[in-house]
């Protein structure tokens with residue numbers, strides 16, 4: 001039976017690159033993001049390379065929308081071999097400029113949604129692991145999870161929470177064959193980093209395909225191997 005993956009934030013950047021990689025690996029895909037038009041364009045792009053894809057527009061701040069997206073995936077594919085919790089937002093604010101609206105947006109999208117996806121998907125993930133030995137969850141954290149940044153304190157805290165969730169989930173679910181990995185990239189060339197591209201030229205940033213290549217590597221591992229986190233560093237970056 002064809003393996004299947006659900007990818008949030010798959011309409012652009014890192015999520016879309018991972019979707020292309022998984023399509024090439026033969027996965028059926030459910031792709032999720034807010035803006036329906038952009039998501040449809042991604043679906044068309046993936047179908048053009050032969051993938052079986054459903055696009056489910058959803059705002060990850062909405063619990064019901066998350067539940068509905070998992071139900072739509074299950075109805076289409078009946079199994080889940082890989083969950084990619086990737087959708088995220090980052091909003092720079094100095095500490096005396098923090099607004100509840102932007103704080104909640106970042107925590108709801110980056111953190112709460114990942115918890116809810118685990119809750120909704122764990123049954124299918126365990127079933128896939130029981131059948132094939134392993135099922136994997138990939139959580140897109142950030143290098144800020146390891147090196148919190150000024151003016152990005154809320155964003156950095158969300159990503160530290162995603163990293164923490166990944167560790168808890170390995171301790172809770174690894175015995176069932178559900179293995180989790182936190183991706184911790186520095187600057188990747190995507191729409192999210194357009195604001196930074198005056199300081200760091202786009203061509204000097206990590207490529208979305210670098211991130212997809214690391215996820216592809218996870219598919220090659222045996223069911224005796226968990227990689228809990230992967231930092232991605234640009235040459236010369238402080239985090240080296």
Ligand SMILES: NC(=O)c1ccc[n+]([C@@H]2O[C@H](COP(=O)([O-])OP(=O)(O)OC[C@H]3O[C@@H](n4cnc5c(N)ncnc54)[C@H](OP(=O)(O)O)[C@@H]3O)[C@@H](O)[C@H]2O)c1
Pocket residue numbers: 008009010011012013014015032033034035036038058059060061086087088089090109140141142143184185186187188189190191192193
């Ligand atoms: N680019 C970097 O340098 C970098 C570095 C470290 C970590 N990351 C992380 O990588 C992940 C992907 O970011 P990216 O760089 O690929 O940025 P991107 O190209 O802007 O992609 C973000 C994706 O998330 C979706 N999204 C955002 N808010 C959402 C919400 N509330 N509900 C559903 N979908 C939502 C977006 O679609 P809609 O806007 O249409 O919803 C889009 O598909 C994020 O978690 C980000 O924090 C990025």
